[in-house]
Amino acid sequence: EEIARDLREQIVSGEFPPGSALPLMRDMGASYxxxxxxxxxxLAVLVREGLVESRRRSGMFVRSHPDRVRLTVRQRAVERDELGYYSGAEVKHWRALPHPDGVRTRVASVPVPADVADLLGVAPGEELTVRRRIVGDPEREEHRQLADSWVSAWITAELPILATDDTGLGGMYDRIEEWAKRPLEWREEVSARMPSPEEADALLMPRAGVPLLRAVRITVLPAKGRQPERVVEVQDIRMSSELFAVGYPLPRGRSAKWPVPAASSDYYKATSAE
Structure with missing residues (x-):
């Protein structure tokens, strides 16, 4: 831990700049x-932190980290153009990329993960239709995301086309809105975790040191009359946190509606009892 802390300070200070090679391990061992x-x-501590990487037969190198200015901020808003819905103006030009086997949309009926099952209101392990895609920038290979759409069984029963690889112009959201004759609504939950080796490879990420940004989008058919709100799909979106940040507006809540009342307590002196 002491050695890792010392090397970390040297990397952060720029003594070992991005892209530079660390001394040979035997030389560092002798020095320490x-x-x-x-x-x-x-060194394994620094690899897990994403500060250095091992290059076969070349040694250990300081990884290049995008600074805040060069991160692409993903605005979480649903937009629309002549192709259908998309999420955020900065990805308007993104397209479905082929999987290694050449298929652009993989459709299967497989057991649903527990966390997605909870959002869909089904038992973990229940078999549901999932539509898996890699979506990205045709001009920037590393700008991509994985998107797995888990579709509720009740809506695939109503619209069997959702369980096929071609849902027609506009995609599955258009098919659902045409069938329901009212608009869909969306909400998202954003979190982070480390990628699996398969996810890291698909996203062209290192297998260690860089977490995923995970945006779980819940698509709902809103309540109408006596019909309650129903979840039609949960989309599991993963992208590299080294390349992307998530941006969203912070609306004023009801209690903060302008004009606001004058504050009446000292923030630093107030107690829980108050």
């Missing part, structure tokens, strides 16, 4: 007066 095993463990 530790064994190769201890040195490997210290």
């Amino acid at each position: 007066e530790v064994s190769d095993i201890t040195m490997r463990k210290a």
